[in-house]
Amino acid sequence: xxxxxxxxIDCDLHPALPSATVLLPYLDEYxxxxxxxxxxxxxxxxxxxxxxxxxLTARPDWRSPGGVPGGDLDMIRREALDRFGSxxxxxxxxxxxxxxxxxxxxxxxxxxxxxxxxxxxLDREPRLRASILVPAHSAELAVAEIERLAAxxxxxxxxxxxxxxxxxxxxxxxxxxxxxxxxxLPIGIHAGSTYRHAPTSSGWPSHRVEDYVAQxxxxxxxxxxxxxxxxxxxxxxxxxxxxxSGFTWLPTLMWRTGKTWRGVRPEVPWIDRPPAEILRDQVxxxxxxxxxxxxxxxxxxxxxxxxxxxxxxxxxxxxxHWHFDGDDVLPEGLSDDAIRKLMIDNPxxxxxxxxxxxxxxxxxxxxxxxxx
Amino acid sequence: xxxxxxxxxxxxxxxxxxxxxxxxxxxxxxLHPFLSERWREHMTTLGEHLRNGLSGQLPFPRxxxxxxxxxxxxxxxxxxxxxxxxxxxxxxxxxxxxxxxxPLSRAGMEERNLDYAAALASAVNxxxxxxxVKPEPRLRAGIVVPQxxxxxxxxxIERRASNPAxxxxxxSPRSSDPPGxxxxxxxxxxxxxxxxxxxxxxxxxxxxxxxxxxGWPTYYMQEHxxxxxGMQNTLASLVFEGVFERFPxxxxxMIEGGFAWAPALCWRMDKHWxxxxxxxxxxxxxxxxxxxxxxxFTTQPIEEPDDPGHLADxxxxxxxxxxxxxxxxxHWDFDDPQHVFKFSMxxxxxxxxxxxxxxxLYGLQ
Numbered sequence: 255x256x257x258x259x260x261x262x263i264d265c266d267l268h269p270a271l272p273s274a275t276v277l278l279p280y281l282d283e284y285x286x287x288x289x290x291x292x293x294x295x296x297x298x299x300x301x302x303x304x305x306x307x308x309x310l311t312a313r314p315d316w317r318s319p320g321g322v323p324g325g326d327l328d329m330i331r332r333e334a335l336d337r338f339g340s341x342x343x344x345x346x347x348x349x350x351x352x353x354x355x356x357x358x359x360x361x362x363x364x365x366x367x368x369x370x371x372x373x374x375x376l377d378r379e380p381r382l383r384a385s386i387l388v389p390a391h392s393a394e395l396a397v398a399e400i401e402r403l404a405a406x407x408x409x410x411x412x413x414x415x416x417x418x419x420x421x422x423x424x425x426x427x428x429x430x431x432x433x434x435x436x437x438x439l440p441i442g443i444h445a446g447s448t449y450r451h452a453p454t455s456s457g458w459p460s461h462r463v464e465d466y467v468a469q470x471x472x473x474x475x476x477x478x479x480x481x482x483x484x485x486x487x488x489x490x491x492x493x494x495x496x497x498x499s500g501f502t503w504l505p506t507l508m509w510r511t512g513k514t515w516r517g518v519r520p521e522v523p524w525i526d527r528p529p530a531e532i533l534r535d536q537v538x539x540x541x542x543x544x545x546x547x548x549x550x551x552x553x554x555x556x557x558x559x560x561x562x563x564x565x566x567x568x569x570x571x572x573x574x575h576w577h578f579d580g581d582d583v584l585p586e587g588l589s590d591d592a593i594r595k596l597m598i599d600n601p602x603x604x605x606x607x608x609x610x611x612x613x614x615x616x617x618x619x620x621x622x623x624x625x626x
Numbered sequence: 627x628x629x630x631x632x633x634x635x636x637x638x639x640x641x642x643x644x645x646x647x648x649x650x651x652x653x654x655x656x657l658h659p660f661l662s663e664r665w666r667e668h669m670t671t672l673g674e675h676l677r678n679g680l681s682g683q684l685p686f687p688r689x690x691x692x693x694x695x696x697x698x699x700x701x702x703x704x705x706x707x708x709x710x711x712x713x714x715x716x717x718x719x720x721x722x723x724x725x726x727x728x729p730l731s732r733a734g735m736e737e738r739n740l741d742y743a744a745a746l747a748s749a750v751n752x753x754x755x756x757x758x759v760k761p762e763p764r765l766r767a768g769i770v771v772p773q774x775x776x777x778x779x780x781x782x783i784e785r786r787a788s789n790p791a792x793x794x795x796x797x798s799p800r801s802s803d804p805p806g807x808x809x810x811x812x813x814x815x816x817x818x819x820x821x822x823x824x825x826x827x828x829x830x831x832x833x834x835x836x837x838x839x840x841g842w843p844t845y846y847m848q849e850h851x852x853x854x855x856g857m858q859n860t861l862a863s864l865v866f867e868g869v870f871e872r873f874p875x876x877x878x879x880m881i882e883g884g885f886a887w888a889p890a891l892c893w894r895m896d897k898h899w900x901x902x903x904x905x906x907x908x909x910x911x912x913x914x915x916x917x918x919x920x921x922x923f924t925t926q927p928i929e930e931p932d933d934p935g936h937l938a939d940x941x942x943x944x945x946x947x948x949x950x951x952x953x954x955x956x957h958w959d960f961d962d963p964q965h966v967f968k969f970s971m972x973x974x975x976x977x978x979x980x981x982x983x984x985x986x987l988y989g990l991q
Contacts, residue, residue, distance in 0.1 A: 309901050417839040424844070452835045454859035455852060457803045463902040464804070464859075464866050467895055468839065471855035475838035478848045500894055505936065506886040509929035510854060511847075517959060518689045518847045530932075545894035553943065557890075560936045576901060 256581040258593065260339035263601035263608060266444075266497050266540045266570035267334055267343045267382075269375055270325035271367060274299060280366035285359070299350030299363070303446040303465065309576055310466060316574040323574035327378055334573040335381050338583060342601075342608055343571075345384040346413055346444055346497060347371055352389060353448040360389035365399055368409070376408045383608065385413035385442050390422075393429045400430070404437040410607040411440045411495065416472045417447030423476075423483030431489045438606035440493035440538075443476055445469040470545070473499040474507055477537065481511065484524040486536050493604050494537050498572055501539040502546055505560035508533060534563045538604050540570035541596060543577040544585045551586035558587065567596040568604060632719035640976060641723035642963050643984035645924045646827070646881055646952035647716070647765070649727050649758055652703035656757070657732065660749035668742055675738045677834030684830075686846040690958050698956035705956035709762055716955045717764055720963050723981065724990055725765050726793065726952075727754050728827050728881065734772040735798040736832045743772035748782060751792070759791045766793045766988070768825055773797035773805070774833075776812040783813070787820035793988040794879065799826035799860040802833035806867030818873045823922070823987060826860060827881040828853035857883030858891045861921065865895060868908035870916040877987065878921050882954060885923035889943040892917055918945060922987055924952035925979070926961040934968035946975050950984040 274295040278286050289295040304311045312323035316333055324330055335343055351363035364387040371384045386409050388396035396412075403409045412434045414422060422443065434441050446469075452458045453468045473496050480486065480494060508530035515522070515529050525532070546554040558564070571583055584593060602609045651657065658666050679685060690696055692704075698715065700708035717725060733750045734743035747770045754767035769786045771779035779797070786792045795817045799805055805826070817824050836842045837852035857880050870876060895913035899906065923944065931937055941949055953960050963980065971979070984990070 309904075310898065419841065421838060421840045421843060421848075447839060451839055451841050453839045454804055454863070455835050455837050455856040456800045456805060456860060456863070457833055457835050459804050459859075459863055459866070460807070461866050461902075461905055463898055463905055464862055466898050466902070467862050467866075467891075468859055470891075470894060471858050472839040474855050475840060475843070475848070475852065478851045479838075479840075479843060482843070482845045482847050500890075502890040502893055503887060505931065506854075506884070506890065506929055506940075507851075509886060509931045509937075510851060510884060510927075512932075513927070513930040514847055514850050514959075518845075518850070521689055521845055522847055543894075543897065545890060545897050547889075547893050548896070553889075556936075556939050560931065560939070562932075577897075 255584045255586060257338050257583060257597065261341045262339055262569050262597040264334065264338060264340040264343035264571050264573070265495065265568040265601055266542065266572045267330070267345055268324055268348060268572070268574060269330060269345050270322040271347055271349050272370060277363070277366040277370055280369045281362055285362045301348055301350050301353060301446055302449060304348055305462070308462065311576070312574040313576040313579070327375065330573070331379065334571055335379070337581065338571055340381060342381055342383055342611070344410060345371060345375060345382055346442065347385070347387050348444065348446060349387055351387065352415055357389055357392040357395055361392065361395035361399060364389050365402070368399070368403060372406060372408070383408050383410045385409070385411040386439070387413050388430070390414045390427065390430070391419045393427055397429045397433045400433040400437065400439070404439070407607050407610070409439070410605045411442040413442050413444055415446045415448055416443050416469055416476060416499070417449070417451070417453060419448070419450045421475060421479035423479030423481070423485050425483070428485070428488065431485060431492055435489045435492045440495050440604055442495045442497050443473070445498040447472070470500045470503050474503065477507060477533065478511065481525065481529055481532060482522050484522070486532050487524045487526070492536065495540065495568065495604060496537065497540045497570070498543065498575070499539055500543055500545040501561070501567065502557050504539065505557065530562070534566060538566055538568050538600065540568050540572070542570045542572040542575070542583070546585055554585055554587035558592070564592045564595050565600055565603070568601050569597040639721055640980055641721045642951055642980040643990070644720070644722045644725045644953050644955065645879070645950045645984055646728050646926060646954050647725040648706050648955065648957060649729055649754070650704045650706035650731065652707045654732065657746070657749045657753060660752040661745055665742060665745040674732060674736070675742070676736050676831060677738065678831040686849040688846060688958060693958050695956050695958055695960055709758065712955070713762065716953070717762070720953070722764060724984070727758055727765055727767050728796070729754060729768070729770060730827065730829065733770040735770065736830060737772065740772060740775045740778070744775060744778045744782070747772050751782070751786060755791055767791050768794045768796040769822070770796045771813065773801050773810055773813060776810060779813045780816045783816040783820060787822070792822070794823045794825040796825045796827060798829040798832040800829045800832040800835070800856060804863035804867070805860050806863035806865070806869050808867070811869070811872065814869060814873045814876050818875045823877040823879050825879045825881055826857070828857065828883050853882070854884045854887060858887055861891065861917065862895060865913045865916050866899070866906055866909060868906070870920045871908060871910055876920060879924065879950070879987070880921060881924045881952065882926060884927060884929055885925065885944060885949060886929040886937065886940045888917065888923065889940060922948050922950055922983070924950050925966065926952045926954045927959045928961055928966055938969045946978050947983055949979055950987070951980045
């Protein structure tokens, strides 16, 4: 169904990212020289997970002839922000910088992407917000990038890939979580792989569609890791947002971990309450893709009951990725109250920086009305 | 409840087919009679060569008694190695009419030396008959084959196929390449030809790939979960490689991987297959249709929602005719037939789940 009212908060939007040539001015002299002399600037840094011409990567009507989907700010305004009545939309830059093995090069390129996003998107469109792209494989450099940008409150989240070097609960990553918690930034884990490992425990699938389907199992592994390593206890104010993960697999994960935990509690004594409770408190999921059966809203409604919380879903279009047609961004089977929560209340509760902006906006409106 | 009371009670209840029982060796020497001198010596001097940093122990140590029920240790040998205790404690006590053997240890599925793998598989197939099925007719064997050597696997299947004591073919779902890859197709072809289902029981470290797409977990709790994720990937591979299109009579049993994930996985596969359809033209129908037609699931370790009715939803969505009860005896996370289903079922549903689905699939009398 269509969005029934304006003011939604779109928690996953993908602007097209510029070529490395365009990013050159955002690099320092050393890296500019390296990029040019080694021809690194001639490459696109497209992630294997999102081939540009793949049907999943962009909806046919969101591809402009010759243009790149999401490559033009006016297009983003017309097709995403205006069309779905978004008050805010969070840009998640899926840039290949994170797949580089050279940590310093990855960090320099992540910083360039972030600065480009700030200049070319956030400065020009007040509804846009962004996630901070970081080289997760170096916690030290990732933290430095978070600290560099934290004062710019239009950056509302830290972005990590669902399939990476190591499971994200590992202590090596904890400085990233400490920095994120300190600055009121949720950790956003987005579908996609740096392919450091086979996407499945039985190796490398043949087809793209298998890799994509396997993203949900990668997210399962990340949740288990964050949970079992005690990240949610160590960082009680941290929110983790799973982005483009699907969510209909969540009930099974809660049921199975709840049962196993009762059997193996002494191994993870810091988990002091049922895993499902922890997940419902600290983990959020963006809406798209809705992996639900076609024409069976009753089954999806039952799945929402299985999830057992109307606080965990965050509205997203995943623009320009192709998960739905027309304006049909909301699945059938949600109550009006649940729709209001996922479109507005849940994102505001999840992202402290958006909440502050929303409150400031309301104060401004009130002042304006008083003056009038 | 003590064993005698259980036995009396069991005699008055519905009998069950247990689709996952683990027999064990009293000692590795139990295999010696079934190995040639060359492989006996190899076993003694070198032993198994696995893709795993620890030999003879688990890199994720289990939480209780090596992962066994603490009450399942016989006077001598490990749990599952004493037929007398298995009878008293499980087959009689729980009214097991038929039990499916799942020999996991030293069965060759994880062995890197394929010649040794073949010798082990063949020995384990003999051992199942001699040690278990002949003395205890309630038990059924599986033809264990090392999936990485399809040529040997087909020979072994054909050699055993005339014996009805072998009711299925067992390979590791955690293969070197995803199980749908065509290097494994001769095994599926042989299975189809001899009318046996392929049983995919969760396995340790067969192909050496990390348990998750982001590497190895830290805790057993994660590793235990990773089998559930891995089984989803396995099923997706069979579907998207077109295995069910190629072998229309093939039947597959997903063993000990859980099952509550199946509907959501099918929804996800259907949705994204439709979007990416041109990539896999050999897949002609919705992925969920292949699953509905070709795939069975054993129930243990059963997922446990706070509201047991939620699990009944899931079973309804998968199909009551596709789930088969299993206990995993003598492992620690054994599911007890008296307590495992916490929601109400009709008598017909009970009969299907506990007994009749398995009888129909495996062609049991």
